[in-house]
Amino acid sequence: MRVTLKIPIVTTFFLAYVIALSFIPLAHQTFVAQSSWLGYGTGAYAFQSPTYFVLFNDPYDGSSKPNIHVNPTFAPNERISLVEFSDWTSYVNGFNLFNDFNVTMNISKTSRSRLEATYTRPGLVVHKFVDVSAAGQVIVGLQTSKEMVAHIEMWKWLMTSINGFTIQDTLKPKLIPITQRINFTFRDQTFLTSGGGSIELSRVPNQIEVWPFEGGFNRVTVDFINSEMTFTVSGTTANTQQKSPIWNYTDLPYALPIIAVTVASLYLLVEHYGRKGKDHTRRSRS
Numbered sequence: 001m002r003v004t005l006k007i008p009i010v011t012t013f014f015l016a017y018v019i020a021l022s023f024i025p026l027a028h029q030t031f032v033a034q035s036s037w038l039g040y041g042t043g044a045y046a047f048q049s050p051t052y053f054v055l056f057n058d059p060y061d062g063s064s065k066p067n068i069h070v071n072p073t074f075a076p077n078e079r080i081s082l083v084e085f086s087d088w089t090s091y092v093n094g095f096n097l098f099n100d101f102n103v104t105m106n107i108s109k110t111s112r113s114r115l116e117a118t119y120t121r122p123g124l125v126v127h128k129f130v131d132v133s134a135a136g137q138v139i140v141g142l143q144t145s146k147e148m149v150a151h152i153e154m155w156k157w158l159m160t161s162i163n164g165f166t167i168q169d170t171l172k173p174k175l176i177p178i179t180q181r182i183n184f185t186f187r188d189q190t191f192l193t194s195g196g197g198s199i200e201l202s203r204v205p206n207q208i209e210v211w212p213f214e215g216g217f218n219r220v221t222v223d224f225i226n227s228e229m230t231f232t233v234s235g236t237t238a239n240t241q242q243k244s245p246i247w248n249y250t251d252l253p254y255a256l257p258i259i260a261v262t263v264a265s266l267y268l269l270v271e272h273y274g275r276k277g278k279d280h281t282r283r284s285r286s
Contacts, residue, residue, distance in 0.1 A: 015264040022260035036112035045105065045115055047132050053079045054138055056115055056130060057105065063088040063098055065117065066130050068138050072191060072237045080188050081156065082197050082235040085140055089153040089219075092119075092126050092144075101126070124148075141202075141230040151223050152231075154199065158216030159184045165210060173211050180204055182220060188237070197235030202228070 037045045042059035051071060058064035065087050069079035087098035095101065101119035108114035111131070119126040127143040142150065160166065162184045163176055182199040205224040210217050222231075 015267070019257065019260045019264060022256040037107050037115045039107070043105070045107075047113070047115070047130075049132055049136075051136050052082075052132060052138055054130065054132060056117070057103075061088070065097075065128070066115075066138070066140065068233055068235075070195065070197075070235050070237055072193065072239075074193075074239050075191060078191070080191065080193075080195065080237055082195075083199065083233055084155045085231075086153050086155050089155075091151045092142075092148050093124060094149070095121060095124065097126075136234060138233045139230055140233065141228065143228040145227070147225060147227050149223075149225050150229065151221060152229075153219055153221045154231075155219045156184070156186060157218055158213065159186050159218070159220075160194075160216050161185045162210045162217055162220055167212050167216055170210060170212050170217075173209055175207055175209050178205060178208060182208065182222075184217075184220070187216075191237075193237050193239075195235060195237035197233065200232040202230040202232075205229075 037047050037056075039045050040059070043057055043062075044059045045056040047054040047056075053069040053071060054066050055064055055069070056066040058067060063086050064084050067084040068082045070082045072078060072080055087096075090097045097119060101121050103117055103119050105115065105117045108116050108129070113133070114129055114131040117128045117130075119128065125144065126148065127141075129139075129141045129143075131139045131141075133139060142148075142152070163179065163182060165174070165176060180201040180203070182201075183196070184198070185194065185196045187194050199220075201222065201224075203224060203226050205222045207223045209221045209223075211219045211221070213219075222229075
């Protein structure tokens with residue numbers, strides 16, 4: 001038997017409005033939050049993707065340029081710092097990036113996933129960019145018009161190993177074999193989870209040094225002489241949670257439209273059969 005639902009215009013508009021609202025988180029996640037840098041009044045910029053949260057120009061000290069966080073799959077609303085490029089302790093041609101340069105920042109006109117920063121001082125201009133690629137990597141680049149002597153420091157509390165070296169065999173700062181790929185593991189104390197990351201260099205550096213600190217390493221430094229260098233960063237965390245729960249809060253933007261449509265459908269059915277029951281009761285009494 002065919003069921004015909006007579007829906008008042010006001011009810012139709014209200015249900016359509018609720019369903020449309022349910023798509024907002026999904027639209028924001030798909031087209032806004034994961035596709036462009038967002039600037040804040042403090043001069044900081046942030047980029048959110050399914051895998052990473054990247055903060056440039058930390059509003060507290062301004063030295064995290066950038067600080068790359070990984071989003072753990074078991075706690076998607078949290079962040080674990082993967083590696084921080086610190087301007088406080090990095091130098092170009094002997095000048096400190098934080099104290100000796102004026103810095104201007106803007107989102108690239110060609111790609112909103114690329115943030116560009118220009119460091120200027122008399123006689124020297126350094127261009128830095130941070131690009132969150134669709135391939136699940138964060139690319140940090142330095143460029144100058146002429147050859148630069150650079151000392152770049154990358155911090156992380158704490159790395160348990162770097163290219164196979166551990167605290168047991170590295171009790172003081174140590175130069176490790178020159179390579180274009182730095183692999184590290186870490187243990188996050190907040191979530192008691194392990195993870196790993198890699199930093200791939202576009203050029204062969206002059207030296208790489210690791211720095212031990214309280215049972216692990218807290219930084220790795222790269223020195224190079226070149227007109228450009230890019231650092232391609234990637235990382236993951238281990239899922240230490242039980243595998244039995246099937247719900248993940250990252251699914252919420254996808255679940256809301258389904259919930260809205262389901263509730264609207266149930267409402268219409270209840271309204272239809274409720275009205276049908278009332279009409280049947282009236283006819284029985286008459």
